[in-house]
Amino acid sequence: MAENTKPVLRFAPSPTGMLHIGGARTALFNWLYARHTGGTFLLRIEDTDRERSTPEAVDAILAGMRWMGLNWDGEVIFQFARATRHREVAEKLLAEDKAYRCYATAEELTQMREEQKATGKPMRYDGRWRDRHPGPEQQGKPFVVRLKARQDGETIVHDMVLGHVRFENTQLDDMVLLRSDGTPTYMLAVVVDDFDMGITHVIRGADHLNNAARQLQLIEAMGAPVPVYGHLPLINGPDGAKLSKRHGALAVGAYRDMGYLPETMRNYLLRLGWSHGDDEIISTAQAIEWFNLDSIGKSAARMDYKKLDNLNGHYIRESADATLVAEVTEFLSRETPPRVLGTTARARLQAAMPSLKERAKTLVELSQGAEFLFTDGPRALDEAAAKLLMPQARALLAETLPALEATDWGASDLEAAARGFADAKGLKLGQVAQPLRAALTGKTSSPPLFEMLALLGREESLIRIRAYRG
């Protein structure tokens, strides 16, 4: 058997919501492993739940994947389109006596579970139709098709991250393969699709660990090859509790809106559950080279937004100025209402970017820090700046002005002038600079003052300073 030895991976989200952070990490790990091994990374949309699947969610998932930079190979596969094939497998199992029809009604099963719960017994399907043949009264009645799973022995999931996990087969009940309307369940669809697509490695959330055992029974019944499993520990919120809407920022799109860079997300999510010695800053290229399944941690991790900020600050500083100008421009255009930067604003943004990017942790902070470059005229003062520009400071502003006006408005000349003035007055440079900064930017913190004065130019700078001179 000359088989393709390259791994085939897949990310298989269900389109019932946005691509959330946990799903994004699962996708990332699959993608990294595929790229690391030169294998294939497929994207399969698990839309067998017709009630809850929406085209909007499909779009959101695709958009999220693209933003994260996780490119998949080949066409997107929609699971529901393969329903006929799934049914075919179920029929075959039925014919081979590896599956059977169950006529138990929903009410009947609910009652069964309630009784089990009341008597403290494990809640499982009791196999009431496993060896029972339908009588005349079942004629024309709806039924589901269940797998006739082995009841003795145990099923062992050989997991790359969790090790060998054993389940007593008595713990696993006969799962539904085909619903009473004839549609396949997720359990059937995943196994059949993974088989048909030649999936060699199944990397997914640990919430699927129990499913793996049940799917293994189906795989055995089908005589299909067993893939390598890797169940990733879940991601919790900052408080350690399950990640939920309450924590906000669930969807990857929310992170984009908060001004995080895709490379930040890839690096952060990678380190959340995977490690390579003491390395923290790991470029995507480096990640592809290093990624392996052995270094995936076993315990659940929590989101740490401070660390995410820190990483994002790093990647912002690493980004090329022109790239950031484009990012900020694009970012502002997505605001409501959208903001459009003129050519002057863009030129100033570009010129100030080396200083600007040193001070921002997110694209939001970057845009806010550049605010004073976007429009002309006197600045509105923020609280701290207003407090600083008290009469005394304004008077000082007026006194400083002549010294500045005497220069040819180059950054170093301006600084020299300000220093000279401060020395003459027996003041520290900061005491002279702060009022100037407040008038120029409307804030008490900004990129280096003299660079900004030079950048804005003599005329514009003087307009802003004179507006607050006492």
Place this chain on the structure above:
RNA sequence: GUCCCCAUCGUCUAGCGGUUAGGACGCGGCCCUCUCAAGGCUGAAACAGGGGUUCAAUUCCCCUUGGGGGCACCA
């Protein structure tokens, strides 16, 4: 309830029988400095508890406790 998984600083983690238990974020201090950052130096901060195994346990085994996940004709 039942099955399964997990457990090192506040957080993410390194460690794979013998270490001054390392790094990163965050926090404190110092330096640099026109502000804010960035950067440099530095400090505090962890092996959940109890039993074993062993000459030796953070490391291996068991129990307890604490988290998490599953137990649908959802995925």
